[in-house]
Amino acid sequence: MVWMRRVCWWSxxxxxxxxxxxxxxxxxxxFSRGEDGGxxxxxxxxxxxxxxxPPSEDGDLPDDTGSDWLTAPENCIAVDELPSDPLKRExxxxxxxxxxxxxxIYNEQTDRYYVAGMxxxxxxxxxxxxxxxxxxxxxGATEHVALMGPDRVAISxxxxxxxxxxxxxxxxxxxxxxxxxxxxxxxxxRMVGEYLYVLSGSGAxxxxxxxxxxxxxxxxxxxxxxxxxxxxxxxxYGYVADNTxxxxxLSFSDPTAPAIVSTTMGVGGLQDVVVYxxxxxxxxxxxxxxxxSLADPSAPESIGVVEPGGGIISVAVANDVLWTANQVxxxxxxxxxxxxxxxxxxxxxxxxxxxxxxxDAGAFLAGWNEVSLFAVDPSxxxxxxxxxxxALYFPEGTTEQTLRVQNSGAATLSIEGLxxxxxxxxxxxxxxxxxxxxxxxxxxRWLGSGDLEGEVCVATNDPDQTIQRIQILTSNDDxxxxxxxxxxxxxxxxxxxxxxxxxxxxxxxxLLVYFATW
Amino acid sequence: MVVxxxxxxxxxxxLAAYVEQMGMTYPLLYDEGAAVQDVYNPGRVPTNSKxxxxxxxxxxxxVKYVNTIYDPVELMAVLDAxxxxx
Numbered sequence: 001m002v003w004m005r006r007v008c009w010w011s012x013x014x015x016x017x018x019x020x021x022x023x024x025x026x027x028x029x030x031f032s033r034g035e036d037g038g039x040x041x042x043x044x045x046x047x048x049x050x051x052x053x054p055p056s057e058d059g060d061l062p063d064d065t066g067s068d069w070l071t072a073p074e075n076c077i078a079v080d081e082l083p084s085d086p087l088k089r090e091x092x093x094x095x096x097x098x099x100x101x102x103x104x105i106y107n108e109q110t111d112r113y114y115v116a117g118m119x120x121x122x123x124x125x126x127x128x129x130x131x132x133x134x135x136x137x138x139x140g141a142t143e144h145v146a147l148m149g150p151d152r153v154a155i156s157x158x159x160x161x162x163x164x165x166x167x168x169x170x171x172x173x174x175x176x177x178x179x180x181x182x183x184x185x186x187x188x189x190r191m192v193g194e195y196l197y198v199l200s201g202s203g204a205x206x207x208x209x210x211x212x213x214x215x216x217x218x219x220x221x222x223x224x225x226x227x228x229x230x231x232x233x234x235x236x237y238g239y240v241a242d243n244t245x246x247x248x249x250l251s252f253s254d255p256t257a258p259a260i261v262s263t264t265m266g267v268g269g270l271q272d273v274v275v276y277x278x279x280x281x282x283x284x285x286x287x288x289x290x291x292x293s294l295a296d297p298s299a300p301e302s303i304g305v306v307e308p309g310g311g312i313i314s315v316a317v318a319n320d321v322l323w324t325a326n327q328v329x330x331x332x333x334x335x336x337x338x339x340x341x342x343x344x345x346x347x348x349x350x351x352x353x354x355x356x357x358x359x360d361a362g363a364f365l366a367g368w369n370e371v372s373l374f375a376v377d378p379s380x381x382x383x384x385x386x387x388x389x390x391a392l393y394f395p396e397g398t399t400e401q402t403l404r405v406q407n408s409g410a411a412t413l414s415i416e417g418l419x420x421x422x423x424x425x426x427x428x429x430x431x432x433x434x435x436x437x438x439x440x441x442x443x444x445r446w447l448g449s450g451d452l453e454g455e456v457c458v459a460t461n462d463p464d465q466t467i468q469r470i471q472i473l474t475s476n477d478d479x480x481x482x483x484x485x486x487x488x489x490x491x492x493x494x495x496x497x498x499x500x501x502x503x504x505x506x507x508x509x510x511l512l513v514y515f516a517t518w
Numbered sequence: 519m520v521v522x523x524x525x526x527x528x529x530x531x532x533l534a535a536y537v538e539q540m541g542m543t544y545p546l547l548y549d550e551g552a553a554v555q556d557v558y559n560p561g562r563v564p565t566n567s568k569x570x571x572x573x574x575x576x577x578x579x580x581v582k583y584v585n586t587i588y589d590p591v592e593l594m595a596v597l598d599a600x601x602x603x604x
Contacts, residue, residue: 141540162541227590243590269591285589311589483582487575490554492524492547495534500522500547506579509600510520511593514555514571516527 069428069443075417076457078466083411085463086380087332087345090362091373093131094350095122101354102143103188103230103314104366108359109150114172115355115366116145121155123172124371126361131371137175139168144230146189146196152178152213154196156186167198169213178214188230190238195219195255197238199228205240207256220257222250227269234275237261237297241270241282247292247300266290266302276317279303279338283312289324291338306333306341308408309386316358321376323363325356330365332376334410342436343384343408344376346464383436384409385462391471392456394446403442403470405458407434415440416466417459424448425472427456444472519601521545526552576600 101117112134113124121142123135143156151172159165165186169179185201194211205228207220226244233239238250238258246265250258267290270282280292280300288307292300310326317323320336321344329348333341351369358364362375388404407413413434418427426445434440444456452474459467491501502510523542525533526549537546549555558573574583574596583596
């Protein structure tokens with residue numbers, strides 16, 4: 001059930017895994033105030049009510065029959081003394097009026113950040129009062145943004161029914177449009193020397209001589225890419241994150257005519273790429289970040305994947321720290337040893353985290369409704385708990401399922417409690433302390449009968465997220481449409497006035513995209 | 519293949535304006551009161567938000583895929599399988 005896993009990586013992070021919040025006045029729905037001031041899942045009123053049972057240390061490693069499982073304390077409470085969290089949100093500012101964010105860049109020379117998305121390009125600076133929006137250009141849907149000098153940016157657009165894809169070059173201070181280049185389905189861009197390289201999502205890279213930014217001249221066009229999103233150019237080679245082909249390497253030995261020299265397909269398509277210290281890091285969605293060795297810069301070799309959770313859509317790197325925007329939040333990964341990447345910390349964002357850029361100061365993250373600056377302290381080591389599923393399904397006849405709790409962090413993870421909000425659920429774990437890089441298995445046994453609907457709680461000393469909740473459900477609930485079931489038929493009017501009926505499409509695959517304009 | 523967008527949270531007029539603004543070339547269906555949404559996801563698909571949700575209905579009329587995070591690679595793999603693309 002691959003789909004389930006895919007859904008869950010990120011929803012683990014987003015589900016309401018509320019920790020006790022002694023400072024807040026109200027607990028969330030379904031939670032009650034305990035005697036110690038914390039918020040507890042209804043039915044678990046305080047830390048003292050359920051005296052934790054001492055773990056039974058009677059086993060070595062568990063076997064498949066489960067005879068040597070350990071019992072964790074039966075509670076779901078945040079740990080009092082957590083390890084320090086190396087990842088901190090230093091500043092945050094809310095952004096209004098955005099429907100989407102695609103890209104962000106940092107202009108080191110002017111100390112400004114740019115965020116491209118829908119419906120505007122915005123510019124930000126760090127001021128005494130925090131992050132301040134200094135400019136906003138209402139351009140409609142913009143895709144990527146690239147620097148063309150201290151006071152020039154290029155913005156790409158995919159194009160729409162009324163006007164084709166293009167790149168627009170702006171002088172940012174006076175916000176004067178200097179030039180427009182027609183590029184079909186324009187995506188990521190990179191300026192190197194006097195040349196601007198523009199990817200087309202339709203499978204090409206175009207080269208423009210922009211020695212005069214006001215009158216770019218196309219000098220080359222290269223087909224043969226799949227669905228490229230972004231490009232990084234380092235030491236005469238271009239590395240393209242291609243969503244269908246993986247990592248495509250271009251030679252720039254002739255800067256006016258890049259040529260494809262290799263294609264490396266590892267775990268899957270890539271949506272963003274950064275190069276740092278002889279390695280390329282590719283954003284591979286829910287597959288994580290794929291790491292490539294550039295020992296031979298013309299033929300990158302995949303050497304591993306790090307999975308900080310979520311769906312990685314943007315990557316950035318500075319000072320041995322790889323930053324990811326994974327739609328649900330941000331992660332900082334120590335890549336001082338690229339063969340052993342260590343998740344230093346993860347943090348949820350308030351809105352969809354779509355793009356990240358890094359500088360010495362840390363990471364600037366752009367989400368749909370916020371921009372934030374994050375910093376990480378490399379001297380602090382913390383555990384990082386990644387639970388592999390956000391829901392466990394118990395179809396009829398199933399009595400046992402397993403969760404995996406991976407410690408992706410740099411310090412020992414301890415499992416502080418396991419509990420369920422239902423009777424007839426038995427929980428065991430194969431280890432209560434999990435070394436960095438290791439994983440604990442949690443066995444969930446359902447001893448009851450009938451429909452199952454509840455939650456398992458895993459409490460750890462992960463400072464980012466001490467409590468994680470996993471839904472437990474009967475999967476064959478007929479009120480929900482699940483994979484493999486006949487799709488419920490419906491008929492709806494389109495805003496074009498036409499009437500659409502699902503069952504009339506039998507024989508064609510149908511992609512339904514539920515969305516909202518905000 | 520068929521691509522339909524479905525909106526229920528916005529006013530009809532806003533959706534129509536959105537189609538115009540974005541130059542959408544595929545139909546945008548108006549799911550008043552989220553009736554279809556509630557049938558497809560009555561809260562059983564783990565999700566932090568109702569949107570976005572991508573569902574793929576296979577050529578046999580059965581649900582093949584659901585995701586609430588944008589994962590174009592997986593999405594395309596499922597569609598390719600349905601379309602018989604190698």
